[in-house]
Amino acid sequence: MTHVTAREPATGFGRFFLPGPTEVRPEVLAAQARAMIGHRGSAIQELIAEIEPGLQRIFGTCRPVYVSSSSATGLMEAAIRCCSRERVLSLVNGAFSARFREIASSHGRTVETLEVPWGRGHTADLLDTALGRSSYDAVTVVHSETSTGVLNPVAELAEAVHRRDDVLLLVDSVTGVGGMSVEADGWQLDFVLTGSQKALALPPGLAFGVAQEAAVRRAETIPNRGTYFDILAFEAGLAKRQTPNTPAISLLYALRTQLARIEAETPAMRYRRHADMAARVWQWVEEMDDRGVGLSMLAPEGYRSPTVSCICLPDGRTGPEVTARLKDRGFTIAPGYGQLKDTTIRIGHMGDHTVAELDELLHHLEGVLAP
Amino acid sequence: MTHVTAREPATGFGRFFLPGPTEVRPEVLAAQARAMIGHRGSAIQELIAEIEPGLQRIFGTCRPVYVSSSSATGLMEAAIRCCSRERVLSLVNGAFSARFREIASSHGRTVETLEVPWGRGHTADLLDTALGRSSYDAVTVVHSETSTGVLNPVAELAEAVHRRDDVLLLVDSVTGVGGMSVEADGWQLDFVLTGSQKALALPPGLAFGVAQEAAVRRAETIPNRGTYFDILAFEAGLAKRQTPNTPAISLLYALRTQLARIEAETPAMRYRRHADMAARVWQWVEEMDDRGVGLSMLAPEGYRSPTVSCICLPDGRTGPEVTARLKDRGFTIAPGYGQLKDTTIRIGHMGDHTVAELDELLHHLEGVLAP
Structure with missing residues (x-):
């Protein structure tokens, strides 16, 4: 039995402040209860057409926004599998950036680490020095480190990365997107991803990602990308306003409702x-x-x-x-x-x-x- | 506007007969609207403890049942990544068995095909002959081919596979589990998987799988299994009654409600x-x-x-x-x-x-x- 205080809010909302999953508005939860639709027909195409502009807006992109029926970890895997070749530099300053590094290792990549103490942020200078010491084909970083509350300056880090040839920046913005301005195109984030259950205030189960052209071109050269997290399959699916795999339809309903709420708030x-x-x-x-x-x-x-x-x-x-x-x-x-x-x-x-x-x-x- | 006939059923249920996603009962849809919970605490452990026996019963297993926040394709990927080494024999007799073969190829496995015409079933005799012609470390098969309505005799096929040393049978039972008796342990299906949106009549977005000991032992020898679909991570998570990645909580609520309904029907x-x-x-x-x-x-x-x-x-x-x-x-x-x-x-x-x-x-x- 929850202890009830004199200052209990009138609604049930406003008492659950985990750094994810976040509290979901009752009307967004309720949107999940709509009946199923087929996921290869016009109904899904209409649904995707409805959600795409809102997703593009919060990612700051004109590119297609992938909708993955998975947690964000799945799209971290997509980033590694499709956008890194052999040598990855992982910027680590907390638990989730360490996890990004481990995902790279779990795919057989050679991974080196640039680590600053947990609680500190990365700087473009330190990154530039590290990139000068060895050659890498991809850099991983976490935008907002949920384990430490640290915000890394990903726009500046992207600049440092792109002073080198043929290096891609892969960005976990799980507690970034939806809660702060993210400019996937303007900042040249080669791959940036988030999950539904953080600043977007949706139930968990969906992940969203944007790949720049350079990342898509890279993927075309990478063998054995697998199927479920193949970004070329996401690209091909979205060109037909479909998802490559069966989508979590009820979560898409919640997403549509929540994007309309975000649009209303601006x-x-x-x-x-x-x-x-x-x-x-x-x-x-x-x-x-x-x-x-x-x-x-x-x-x-x-x-x-x-x-x-x-x-x-x-x-x-x-x-x-x-x-x-x-x-x-x-x-x-x-x-x-x-x-x-x-x-x-x-x-x-x-x-x-x-x-x-x-x-x-x-x-x-x-x-x-x-x- | 849907045409309304004189024979329209009293409820809105009973008019949607796709071979997946299937219609979901209103009370199961409504279960999704419960508030979020943290997914690393006792609440998720209680939820998993509630659903595990029902899942074990429909899989015919005493083993842990993996709950993946993905479509079934994700667990097909898990089967290939974790349970096949180099040479895969794919039994093909429809679109989804062909897809299983392509998933194996997309992970760099050498794949050979035993194909019978779409609409026909595989037999243990033909499989035995194929297994005698070359050596494989894994065989893929689809239990109920959703593209043709063909049921393959997976228990007999498993027997044929297990007459050979060190070959694993990987079974897509996407339209099998929940709609017919499946005995993962009794039939020695080394890995068997399904999705939520078929005979279980849940919204899409969850996949379920069972690995026998032999499959887990095999996984331990396979490098670069990745993270999201690593069956050893599922095993370790379930030992603590957790999921390795953030679970789709609202879909777990629907699952709990539906398993209780299945239990009531028997x-x-x-x-x-x-x-x-x-x-x-x-x-x-x-x-x-x-x-x-x-x-x-x-x-x-x-x-x-x-x-x-x-x-x-x-x-x-x-x-x-x-x-x-x-x-x-x-x-x-x-x-x-x-x-x-x-x-x-x-x-x-x-x-x-x-x-x-x-x-x-x-x-x-x-x-x-x-x-």
């Missing part, structure tokens, strides 16, 4: 709301620290994600303990990830949450941390 | 209902032929699937024309697949359909074919 206002939520957390952490509670942001200024904050706890408090006590008050956040589990907590302030709901959460978190 | 009665529906179609085709309409079943007796029927049309009628006219009456079936598109129609009599609903469909199909 992407610009959505990103502004995320920036406001992040700024609110930073300010709160500073206030709490001023009051002697001993909180600090893990990520330095200038490298903080608008969608997820990783907060260092004072001595004597642990991530699992703080999140459990907050759970007793009816609110869900996450402890730190992996090596940061005990020393940090993470708030996912993304998707359809608002500053007002976040204030409610922070009020209760304050009650747990500074009783 | 699997035995579910298979009986499918057998009855198939027999009803065969009888109807015979009656129509006796009346001079010139219909026949593509698959010979003894090789007919209980879940999907492929019916040869008389001269002058085509699959697209017949299905379009039936659509005008509010009923959906499929034309033939690929090379059979013009000469056949296909009825998916699986999932939650009943003989009474099928009779309704056949009544209208009769109106279209013998007006």
Whole structure:
């Protein structure tokens, strides 16, 4: 039985702040309950025609946006299988960038690592130096590191990569796309992907990706790309407004509904709301620290994600303990990830949450941390 | 606007007879609208604990049942990547068995084909002869060929395979599992998989698979298995009652509800209902032929699937024309697949359909074919 407080919000929404899956609006959940359609006829083509412009807008692209019935890990696999040949440089500064590296290894690529401490961001300078030391055909990076709340400057990193010949930048923007401006074309992100259950505030089960022409040309030269995550199959499918494999139809219904909601809010206002939520957390952490509670942001200024904050706890408090006590008050956040589990907590302030709901959460978190 | 007939069923259910995706009961669709949960905590473990026994029962297995957030093609890929080494023999007698062969090729395997005409079934004798001609490490076969309505005798084929040393049988039972008895353990199917949107009557987006010990041991020796479809990752995840990748939570809710429905009907009665529906179609085709309409079943007796029927049309009628006219009456079936598109129609009599609903469909199909 969830503990009910006097300040419980009127709706059931606004108490679930994991850094994914995020809370999904009831009307988006309800959209999943529509009846099935065939997935090789005009009905699916109409559905894809309806969702494509909204997806292109949030990816900042004129290219087709792949819709994969998988989690984002599947499209990380697509990026590696189709867009890397032999030698991959993996930029690592957290658990998910380490996972991208492991996916490259699991496909037999030779992988080298450029690692900065968890909590720090990568810089174009360091990347440029690393690229000068050896030759690579692809670089992997995570845009917004969900394990640390660090935002990597992917536009600058892309510039550094493209000063070299024939190197592709593969970007995991799982907690980026939908929560902040992403310009797949303008920033020349050769492959960029996200998942449905983060800043897009959809149920998990879909992943989205965009490949630039250079990535598609690369794929054409790579043998044994497999079938399910072959980006050439996605390209061919979308040319007919179909998916290469059977799509998760109910999740597409939810996507259509949510894209209409995003359009109504406008992407610009959505990103502004995320920036406001992040700024609110930073300010709160500073206030709490001023009051002697001993909180600090893990990520330095200038490298903080608008969608997820990783907060260092004072001595004597642990991530699992703080999140459990907050759970007793009816609110869900996450402890730190992996090596940061005990020393940090993470708030996912993304998707359809608002500053007002976040204030409610922070009020209760304050009650747990500074009783 | 759908044409409404005097015989329209009282509910909206019972007019959508594609051989997948199948119609999904409203209460199963509605189950998808529950709120999200974290997928690394106790909530997901409880959910997996709830669904595992039902899945094991329909697969006829004591082994863990993998739940993949993908279409069945994804687990076909898992079978090839993890369970074949170099040389694959693909049994082909339709579009989906040809696809299994192409998936093997797309992973760089050397593939040979044992093909019988579309509409015929494979036999253990022919397979035994083929296995004697060369050496293979894996054999692929489709249990129920959705493109032809042919049921292959996978238990007998498995026996033939296992008379050879170190050969694994990889079985696509996409329109098998849930619509007929499948005994993954008893028949020694080394890897057997299905998708959610066929005889299980769920929305698409999930695939299920079972690997025998021999397949798991094989996987341990295969390098570069990738990440998303690595069966060792599924094994490790299920040991903790988790999925290796973010699961499609709303589809798991639908699965839980549907497994409870299957349990209530009992699997035995579910298979009986499918057998009855198939027999009803065969009888109807015979009656129509006796009346001079010139219909026949593509698959010979003894090789007919209980879940999907492929019916040869008389001269002058085509699959697209017949299905379009039936659509005008509010009923959906499929034309033939690929090379059979013009000469056949296909009825998916699986999932939650009943003989009474099928009779309704056949009544209208009769109106279209013998007006």
